Amino acid sequence: MILRGMRLSACMLAVVIMMASCGGDKKKSYDEIGQSGLTVRTENMRDNLPLISERGVLFGQMSSTLCGAGWQGDSLRSDIKSVCGDNVAVTGYEISDVASGTDVSGMSLSAIRSDILSTVQRGSLVIIRWMVPEYLDDEELTDNITSMSNYLASLQDGYGKRAPVLLYIMPRVHDEWYMSLPADDYKNVYKIIADKLRELGTSNIVAGYSAEQTTNEKETFKAYMPDCELGAVDLSVGDINESENTDARWQMLSAQVKALVAVAKSKKCGAGITMGDYCRKDSAYWSQRVLPLIAGNGLTYALFRENSGMGGDIMAACPYPGSSDIADFMHLYNDKRTIFAHNLNGLYLKKKD
Numbered sequence: 001m002i003l004r005g006m007r008l009s010a011c012m013l014a015v016v017i018m019m020a021s022c023g024g025d026k027k028k029s030y031d032e033i034g035q036s037g038l039t040v041r042t043e044n045m046r047d048n049l050p051l052i053s054e055r056g057v058l059f060g061q062m063s064s065t066l067c068g069a070g071w072q073g074d075s076l077r078s079d080i081k082s083v084c085g086d087n088v089a090v091t092g093y094e095i096s097d098v099a100s101g102t103d104v105s106g107m108s109l110s111a112i113r114s115d116i117l118s119t120v121q122r123g124s125l126v127i128i129r130w131m132v133p134e135y136l137d138d139e140e141l142t143d144n145i146t147s148m149s150n151y152l153a154s155l156q157d158g159y160g161k162r163a164p165v166l167l168y169i170m171p172r173v174h175d176e177w178y179m180s181l182p183a184d185d186y187k188n189v190y191k192i193i194a195d196k197l198r199e200l201g202t203s204n205i206v207a208g209y210s211a212e213q214t215t216n217e218k219e220t221f222k223a224y225m226p227d228c229e230l231g232a233v234d235l236s237v238g239d240i241n242e243s244e245n246t247d248a249r250w251q252m253l254s255a256q257v258k259a260l261v262a263v264a265k266s267k268k269c270g271a272g273i274t275m276g277d278y279c280r281k282d283s284a285y286w287s288q289r290v291l292p293l294i295a296g297n298g299l300t301y302a303l304f305r306e307n308s309g310m311g312g313d314i315m316a317a318c319p320y321p322g323s324s325d326i327a328d329f330m331h332l333y334n335d336k337r338t339i340f341a342h343n344l345n346g347l348y349l350k351k352k353d
Contacts, residue, residue: 003139005055030159032186039203041348042164045125046206046231047167048351049270049300053261056339057294058125058301058334060090061318066107066115067305069320073111079307080291084333087341090301091119092127092274104131105308109151111150116155120163122341123348127303129168129210129274132193145193149200162204164348166231171210172224173236183223190226209276213237213256222263232270232300239305242279244259250289253333254297261298272297276305276317281324287331296336 031247034043052058060078064087066072068079081087082139093112094104101109108196116126135141155163169190170178178186194207208231211221225233240249257273264271277285294302305317314320319329332338 008165022026024073031161032155033203037198037203038206039162039164041161042204042206044348044350045164045166048347048349049206049232050264050268052270052300052339052347053298056337057299058089058292058339058344060092060125060127060301060303061090062092062094062303063105063115064088064091064306065118066111066306067105067150069314069316069323070310072308075324079316080318082321082339083319083323083326084330086333087122087124089113089339089341089344090125090127090196090303092129092303094129094131095124095148095151096131097133098142098144098151105306112342113155114150116163116165117157122156123344123346124341125166125301125344125347126163127166127168127272129171131176131188132178133353141192142196145196148199149197149202150204152197152205155204165205166208167205168208168210168234171212171234171236172338173210173212185224186224191228194226194228199246208232208234208269210234210236211287213253221260223264230267230269232272233260233264233273234272234303237273237275239276242282245277245279245282245285245289250293253293257293257297257299264300264310270300272301273299274303274305278305278315278317281319281328283325285325286319286329290340291332291335295335 030041036043038046056129064080065078065227068077071077078087089310095109095112096104100111103109103112117295119126121204124153133144135144152165152167153162170176170186170193172179172186178189181189207226207228210233211224213235221235261271262272290302307314307316307318307320309315316323319326333340
């Protein structure tokens, strides 16, 4: 009888605990939602993006802690960190068909999810470039959007706090199917996607617009720019070979960056450049080419392509242990106008009035 009484007391105690947890003052959600319907951290990121250039420019690399020169899948590793002892302030990812379970290079979305959470934990910016897959009908497009919305919702830590993401919808690059769309059709599809994501309750993204540099005046950057609110605009720069690393090329880029920043100011959003020169870097590439381009021109970030490959088949957009451009890169790293992980703070905090 005593034993049964002890069991009864234990049961009653459990009920009391359950009642206490269900009643009274409920705790606020760890992931509070702001007035815009976005998480508070996502709102703060959106508001802070245009202000970063007042301090400097965020330096970033695609898949920085997922792959590098001669390695892949080591979450504790980074070529940039191996070179300068610091992580990048921006990490980028490229995703197309979410249902495939991998990114455009074959990396698992599960690994990317873990990497994104680690990046946000460091306080750095996360960029996803979504090459929306071609679809046959409205239903298939909706399925693609729903898959992406579900994946974005899965980017949450153990407390249920979602990782804020700057999402570039349909970056106008390479030979993507939507590159053939007229400007009005492109903007219409972009709006359908953005509206549907919002309708699905995707609360941790700020949408961005990205397009590659072009010499075709009929397809200007502005002509395809969506009419909706944007978190940032981005200029995607194509790769070059060594013979194209000329003063004329960098002068043209400088003019394009200034035009981009002017567009960003008119939209009250951030401005970024994504580039990946896989050519051999000369002794002045980082200090006399890249640094003057990205620093002091009003850019929010400069995002470089990933390092990859094994053995003698290395593709490197940034320095790595043993590369010949490390000493020159350190001039860029030590410049007060460049921001890496150690001196980036407050990206997800409310801006001061």
